[in-house]
Amino acid sequence: MVDNKRTFTAPPILLESNLTFSNDGPPLPTVTVTRERCINPSLIDSFLRFLRHGSDDIIRQKLNNYRKSSSNGENRCEEFLRKELYPNWQIRSSIISFCEKEAAEMKAETDQKFCNTGESAAKPIIEARIDPYAAKERAEEQEARHRDWTNLTDWVANNRRIEQILTSTTEGILKQNCEQNEDYLKQFAQFCKNNS
Template sequence: MSKPTPTPTELTPQFCFNTRVLRDFLRLSRASIDDSISTNLNALITPSTTSPFDPSSTSIRNPSLPSSLTRQPIPKDTSKTFLESVLFPSWNSRSNVISYCTSVATSPDPDDPDLIERESMNRKEADRIVDERLDPYSGRFFPREARTEQLAALLRNENAVESIVRTRTWGIVADRCDGVNSTWEDAFDKWRESKRRSL
């Protein structure tokens, strides 16, 4: 069975502003659990020992599958263990990172290395005389975004991706597992609440 993705040991603003590392963490976490959810769920079903492999079954092309090989629902207890020990902790880890980095993106950034250069460009633009009759493109000015704005835009995208990935994953889980009948939001919130109470 797969292991849940651990939250990075030390969440710092530098971790968030290094968007390559942030995206890699989210991408690898999704790849190890959500993108391979069918494989993870298949690993939960123990192969049957009552009907060993029959070599003659390969002599017929496209044989119909015996009823014992059709997709079995995963028992409720096994599903619950997987959800509570692998899937939800991975989701929680990603949620914690996204939430922390969102707070970084919405906070003032006194260490912004481009602040002085950006302010200088804004002052130059304010002092510039523009005559669009002579040059229609002279009025164009594209100010550089602060790194907090860039991070906020990245996190908006990652939140949307996260919602899509979780909805798809939960659809497969609900299809394969017994006893899963709520939405992923309700199930995940219930799990988080139970974790908070147990602390």
């Protein structure tokens, strides 16, 4: 297994906004994502909660702040999207994609280790004769790896659903407050292409 890790930093404008959470304490400005953190995602969950709250949960308030600071309504929306919303969405998507990739690698590694055929398939039988606990330990290890993989794929699927709901709701608010005929999700996909 290659020790993959990637560090994500919240958009600077979000860190300057002094957002606080009643039960989480001060928000994390950065998070380093590894396979272990994907499997036990409490730190990642806190970071995602901070990002989601900082843009989607308070979007109307954010747009009002931009309205006060900008004479041109069109510019305020464009500025909010470019500086805050799209970078925020991109970080969240990248974190979930990182964990999704780790889940796929875990599955491949587990399959390779435990589902080999031929010569290595006879190995557990020989090990069981020499060490009666080897087969049990092997089964327990396989079960633990499978459980970690299942939990991680469930976490990824759940977070993809959350993102889909949030981005869709936010797009509706943008259509009410900015340009009604824009496809903000398509714009976001283009933003990701330009900033990858």
